Amino acid sequence: MDVLTVTLNPALDREIIVENFKINEFHRVKNPSYSVMDPGGKGINVSVILSGLGVRNVAMGFLGGYIGKVVEERLRLISDLITTAFVHVEEETRENIAIVDPLGETITEINSSGPLIKSDDLRMFIRRFEVALSRAKHVVVSGSIPRGVDNDICKTLCKKVADSGKISFAEGIGPAFEIAVEAGVITVARPDLRSRKLLFGETMVELEDYVRTAKKIIESGSRLAILSYAIEGDVIATRDGIWLFKTKGHIDRSHLLGTGDAFMAGVVHSMIENENDCFLAAKRGMAAAVAEAEYIGKELISLEDIERHLDSFDIRKLE
């Protein structure tokens, strides 16, 4: 096994296409292909993309109820390279429903909150994580923290990875992510800045704000920091410097779905092959993200896609 991914709060992503969608009216889905279900959650997304790159991985976390079973079954159907090892909890896994109206150009989203994780569930998960950790070299901890789990969970998991001399990749936002970054236990840190640009109590607006935050992440102990800057750029920091990666072409906002997870998968894939070259990993991650942006939905990119896009962005050294 090469990689372990952890998704503490997975979801079933459901997309329903309804033309001329209106509230308070009856609608019928015209075609089965207009109603699709995909396993979701950031760690799971990375698992799926890694499988497309030929990387065998184990997906862990919490699932619950009927929706949890659907997520698990569908995840295994995607690729033989994905093995599941979820702890099942009492309440239902969350569902993210998006009603897309291509004619009215609207997207209506309804997200449920996800299950409550009890202390026994967490204890069982951590024990299984420790055992699984002995079989993996690279661990991805990504996504939101479910109800009932303390904010130190990301730090706890990444510390176990660091203590065993392995590499952790973490993506998240809020206190749980910040605590782990400040503890210096994350090897590759990527704040999830989709909903807000707030990190360590500071809202990032200008490029200098992003550079300052990236520096803080590296000074805290990470080897690579990746901060999404505007739609087409990323601020990259390693212990050797800080750079701005910017795509040469325009990327439409509607094509951003899955690009962050593709970036992370590209970085993981690169570091499996070349553990010490963080800058190369960032370049291959960026190429993976640009490749993913060619698609509207979550599609599986290939290694050829990454190679093809290695020159699709400019690199400017900032410091």
Added chain:
Amino acid sequence: MKVKEAMIRDVSAIFEDETIEDFIVFCLRQNKSGLPVVDEEFKVVGFLSESDVIKSALPSYFSLLQSASFIPDTHQFVIRLGKIKDDHVSQHMVKPPVLIKPDDTVIYAADLLIKNGLKIMPVVDDEGKLVGIVNRIYLIHVATQGKINR
């Protein structure tokens, strides 16, 4: 056809020192009838099924009876179940477990399942570590599709 083409790549398992009650909750939530039992290195050291739990909760002479109606007090079953619920899984699991490897044939897996009266069988790597499971209904499905001798 090889086991690796027909196995379910799920490594849900229970540890030797977890309890029978944990096992019951695990099976209920995952809709499973049995689980591989693993040690701290993830090596499969046993297998526990719902049948094993029932056997442990029934009086030892039950196997001699033709019907459960011969048990003088069926309440005994509930009492015994209450007594074993906090026991460690290792006290009631089947060991050594019946195991199969990814490169074994599906025919061989089917043979082991039938001969041992199993519904689920753990699949292990060369070190004996759990990599997945095969189950009876999926092998029947494969057989009905004519893939089993491929």
